Amino acid sequence: MMTKDGKTIPVLTIVMVIIAIWYACVVWMNAPFEYDKAERAKIEPPVFSELVSKTMTQDRPVLPAPHQVAQEIYKTTVLKNVTSKRSLIYHSWITLSATILGFIIGTALGIALAVGIVHNKAMDKSVMPWVITSQTIPILAIAPMIIVVLNAAGISGLLPKALISTYLSFFPVVVGMVKGLRSPDTAQLDLMHTYNASTSQTFWKLRWPSSMPYLFTSLKIAVAISLVGAIVGEMPTGAVAGLGARLLAGSYYGQTIQIWSALFMAAALAAVLVMLVGWAHTYVLKRMAEKPEGVIA
Amino acid sequence: MTLVIAALVFWLAMWWVNQRLVAIDTGFNHGLAKSINFAVPLIFGITLFVIWELVVRGLEIPFVLLPPPSMIGARIISSLPILWADFQQTFLKAVLAGYILGCGSGFIVALLIDRSSFLQRGLMPLGNFVSALPIVGVAPIMVMWFGFDWQSKAAVVVIMTFFPMLVNTVQGLAAANHMERDLMNTYAASWWQTLTKLRLPAAAPFIFNALKINSTLALIGAIVAEFFGTPIVGMGFRISTEVGRMNVDMVWAEIAVAALAGSAFYGSVALAERAVTFWHPSIRASRN
Numbered sequence: 412m413m414t415k416d417g418k419t420i421p422v423l424t425i426v427m428v429i430i431a432i433w434y435a436c437v438v439w440m441n442a443p444f445e446y447d448k449a450e451r452a453k454i455e456p457p458v459f460s461e462l463v464s465k466t467m468t469q470d471r472p473v474l475p476a477p478h479q480v481a482q483e484i485y486k487t488t489v490l491k492n493v494t495s496k497r498s499l500i501y502h503s504w505i506t507l508s509a510t511i512l513g514f515i516i517g518t519a520l521g522i523a524l525a526v527g528i529v530h531n532k533a534m535d536k537s538v539m540p541w542v543i544t545s546q547t548i549p550i551l552a553i554a555p556m557i558i559v560v561l562n563a564a565g566i567s568g569l570l571p572k573a574l575i576s577t578y579l580s581f582f583p584v585v586v587g588m589v590k591g592l593r594s595p596d597t598a599q600l601d602l603m604h605t606y607n608a609s610t611s612q613t614f615w616k617l618r619w620p621s622s623m624p625y626l627f628t629s630l631k632i633a634v635a636i637s638l639v640g641a642i643v644g645e646m647p648t649g650a651v652a653g654l655g656a657r658l659l660a661g662s663y664y665g666q667t668i669q670i671w672s673a674l675f676m677a678a679a680l681a682a683v684l685v686m687l688v689g690w691a692h693t694y695v696l697k698r699m700a701e702k703p704e705g706v707i708a
Numbered sequence: 709m710t711l712v713i714a715a716l717v718f719w720l721a722m723w724w725v726n727q728r729l730v731a732i733d734t735g736f737n738h739g740l741a742k743s744i745n746f747a748v749p750l751i752f753g754i755t756l757f758v759i760w761e762l763v764v765r766g767l768e769i770p771f772v773l774l775p776p777p778s779m780i781g782a783r784i785i786s787s788l789p790i791l792w793a794d795f796q797q798t799f800l801k802a803v804l805a806g807y808i809l810g811c812g813s814g815f816i817v818a819l820l821i822d823r824s825s826f827l828q829r830g831l832m833p834l835g836n837f838v839s840a841l842p843i844v845g846v847a848p849i850m851v852m853w854f855g856f857d858w859q860s861k862a863a864v865v866v867i868m869t870f871f872p873m874l875v876n877t878v879q880g881l882a883a884a885n886h887m888e889r890d891l892m893n894t895y896a897a898s899w900w901q902t903l904t905k906l907r908l909p910a911a912a913p914f915i916f917n918a919l920k921i922n923s924t925l926a927l928i929g930a931i932v933a934e935f936f937g938t939p940i941v942g943m944g945f946r947i948s949t950e951v952g953r954m955n956v957d958m959v960w961a962e963i964a965v966a967a968l969a970g971s972a973f974y975g976s977v978a979l980a981e982r983a984v985t986f987w988h989p990s991i992r993a994s995r996n
Contacts, residue, residue: 418829418830418833421826421828421829421830421831422830422834424830425827425830425834473852532731533729533730533748536744537726537752538752541752541753544967544971546924551844551928551931551932553947553959553963556963559952560772560773560774563773563954631840635841639842642844643844643932646932658845658847658848661848662848662851662937665852667849670848671849673845674845674846674849677841677845681842682837
């Protein structure tokens with residue numbers, strides 16, 4: 412069985428193994444280029460020790476070594492001015508702002524829809540199947556069109572990207588909140604009924620508090636998926652700014668190190684966002700448990 | 709303007725119809741309840757399309773911004789061969805190959821690490837972490853490694869589907885409770901017998917959950933990967949080039965195909981789930 416303690420050592424071991432495999436792959440995948448170069452220069456192919464050091468210092472390697480990526484990230488975050496277009500922090504900020512805007516709109520929309528679905532039977536039956544269908548549409552495929560079309564309509568910048576994030580993030584919130592708002596059991600609802608509570612009182616004092624655990628679980632998924640939406644949304648705008656644009660520009664010019672550093676930056680961003688939501692989750696649950704009238708979930 | 713008012717009137721009328729439909733007391737008439745449950749979302753969907761058509765025509769929104777559904781429908785019918793070729797390239801090759809490989813390898817790795825609690829404790833947090841990452845971003849790297857054809861798209865799909873499958877299967881394999889395992893133990897069942905007769909069936913809901921999540925992820929991965937370079941066929945390729953040429957109706961036709969394929973894919977996985985995990989409470993509840 413998995414216990415809560417003793418996760419650090421296994422995780423670290425596996426991370427080390429992955430890094431070791433990565434280094435091995437670096438040598439293996441970048442070696443053909445070195446052999447090719449040696450053959451063209453008509454010199455002896457490099458011996459193994461030489462080969463290892465050479466494969467890790469290429470300009471445009473097939474697979475960059477971890478330390479090359481780390482160097483690039485350091486160079487483009489710490490050493491560059493934040494306002495510079497070469498700064499990864501600048502690009503991350505652009506992606507992050509679209510992500511957060513989309514996440515907020517998506518969450519608000521999701522909660523509103525969930526409230527409607529829980530309180531109106533016609534909405535429940537008619538909207539819910541379409542909400543589910545809406546997610547089988549690969550929305551990211553429409554992303555370039557939404558961006559281009561909105562640009563043509565004069566809306567550009569943050570909002571089109573944020574809309575893609577919205578579309579992606581409202582779904583987990585709707586599903587989670589519908590479940591959460593329905594989670595109070597019949598006895599609790601009956602109690603509210605005997606208190607002669609109005610619908611809005613039942614909502615604020617019972618349904619809303621008991622939906623919180625569900626909300627935060629959904630928010631974790633929603634924020635991660637918002638980031639994906641924002642990144643993909645940046646690709647078709649002609650690679651102007653943002654992490655998605657860095658990915659696309661990197662792939663156009665074969666700058667593998669740039670791609671990997673943008674990728675790791677995106678991963679770090681996702682980790683931070685999910686962690687922030689996690690903290691908000693524990694904070695809210697703690698606050699609720701302290702209140703005597705709060706519903707302990 | 710009259711068209712917009714007509715749209716509004718139609719919407720109100722259909723809303724009223726839906727309100728009346730859900731208010732009907734079906735009693736024990738399951739057939740009636742079923743047909744109402746089917747009709748209500750259908751009416752809602754039709755209403756959406758009618759409003760779309762009427763509003764776009766009524767407000768004279770330029771077709772470049774948003775073509776009416778009838779125009780998209782005409783486009784689908786007139787360019788079926790192109791759509792079919794794109795569907796073949798993206799869905800039948802990239803998505804299916806990547807989906808089977810990704811889900812299969814995730815499942816097998818989950819079985820392999822089943823006996824080692826050390827590997828599980830190490831891999832599970834990582835798997836959960838990777839599931840939250842924007843993995844689509846590896847698409848340019850995969851295109852660089854595996855070339856422009858469908859293999860690189862399948863590779864993206866493999867990476868995207870692997871981790872949800874791994875995490876869910878490991879969770880599912882832990883789902884059988886102690887009592888049940890002890891019973892298998894008293895039967896002197898081997899690890900393999902316990903696996904096939906108890907733990908895999910118990911894990912089935914989790915595995916199908918991953919299969920469902922992956923069915924949408926796979927299509928997204930394949931289409932997005934095509935933005936980074938493709939041969940001149942494929943759904944992602946068609947979308948990005950037709951957007952550039954402002955042929956928005958073709959883009960919408962492609963999206964309709966993608967939506968249809970995505971829904972059908974998801975639906976078939978869901979059907980398989982109903983058949984395999986017929987014993988699960990969530991499915992028994994919806995049956996009666």
